Amino acid sequence: MSLTTIRSPPPLSDFTPLAEHQEKTPESFYDEKPILYYHGAGAKAWISKSQRGKLPFFPADLESAPSAPESSALSDATEELVEQKVDLFVNSQNLTIFSPAAESGLTIPYPQISIHAIKTLSGPDGAKYGSVYVQLELAEGGSDEEFDLVELTLIPPAAAPSPEQATEESGIAAAPKPKSETTKLFEAISECSNLNPDPVDQDDEDEDENGGRIIFEGDLETVEGFTGVFAGANDGGLPPALPGSGGWITAENVHEYFDADGNWIGGGPEEEEEEVISGELGDGAGAVHGRDEEQNVNGQEGQEGQEEGDSKRVRRE
Structure with missing residues (x-):
């Protein structure tokens, strides 16, 4: 009007x-x-x-x-x-x-x-x-x-x-x-x-066509203690878990994890393997095993070796 x-x-x-x-x-x-x-x-x-x-x-x-x-x-x-x-x-x-x-x-x-x-x-x-x-x-x-x-x-x-x-x-x-x-x-x-309030301008609405995303601000203890502003998923949930097991997201590398709209795009340039040999060691690191124990692990001995093999880590070539 x-x-x-x-x-x-x-x-x-x-x-x-x-x-x-x-x-x-x-x-x-x-x-x-x-x-x-x-x-x-x-x-x-x-x-x-x-x-x-x-x-x-x-x-x-x-x-x-x-x-x-x-x-x-x-x-x-x-x-x-x-x-x-x-x-x-x-x-x-x-x-x-x-x-x-x-x-x-x-x-x-x-x-x-x-x-x-x-x-x-x-x-x-x-x-x-x-x-x-x-x-x-x-x-x-x-x-x-x-x-x-x-x-x-x-x-x-x-x-x-x-x-x-x-x-x-x-x-x-x-x-x-x-x-x-x-x-x-x-x-x-x-x-x-x-x-008779002012009509709402569609350009000023914060929600996109897929629905609004929750914005979390402050000390986010539920997201690995990170402090900052993070956008949730379009369905209102949290974004995928941050890589808390290997390093920090900083201003220099944030583009490797989030796009310009705050959407999760991945875990950096190279995804790490489930177990890192030359880095964080698994259970039993530092233990000294004899030759017999190594054979048992490889299944070259009898029943006794098979039982113990269930509790041993598989050696990777």
Whole structure:
């Protein structure tokens, strides 16, 4: 789904209010209307003059300056901004912004909102005004080398004092302070963004087509005490046993045992015989045998020699 320009505002009947959604169990999770988490009619949207024309509700020739009282926070601004009155529809499918004056709007998929945050605007008289900063990525799936970003400041409409606020201000009784419109707008965008995560890029997946391999890292006591990182087999098991009986795998000879993908390819340039004559000696090394014993081993004597031959090592020519 990509950014879509609209020429009329979506009717509220196209949405299910969040409070209504929370009070009932939907008959289907697929055929239900989008859930409306926040609706703000008469909000303000600011954008820099250099970015006019990038969004349909900000014409390239727009000259309307930010209005009071929030405009007092821009006295020291280094970049000139323009303002447009908009209606906000934060729903479970997208963020919709529509400008009645421009007779156009935009539906924005949440994955294309790269940043959103609460931004406090401070006036010279110490007054503070809440807003939500939104950074949009116009190019769907843009790469690190090619960005097309738009920075948008959304100022929600001021809410009328609730009965709880009026009671608290009169001093009759204390009541919990309600959330500001800025907080409601920010939390709605956050909640809906969580419902619409970025799509998974197949190139970023660690598993190959045959399944992922377990990576063992650290002191691998089960693999002859080697320390390092080893890739298991594609079926999730350990690689073939390392040659613990004859030498070490080092940076100089690791290519003889593993390929570039970490797969086991063999035991070095030459496989050693099961028994090495000029190296590690077998059982009975150093023992002195008489001539009779050697004949018995070769089966040249009688029954006595045959019995003893079962416990003797065969001499290799």
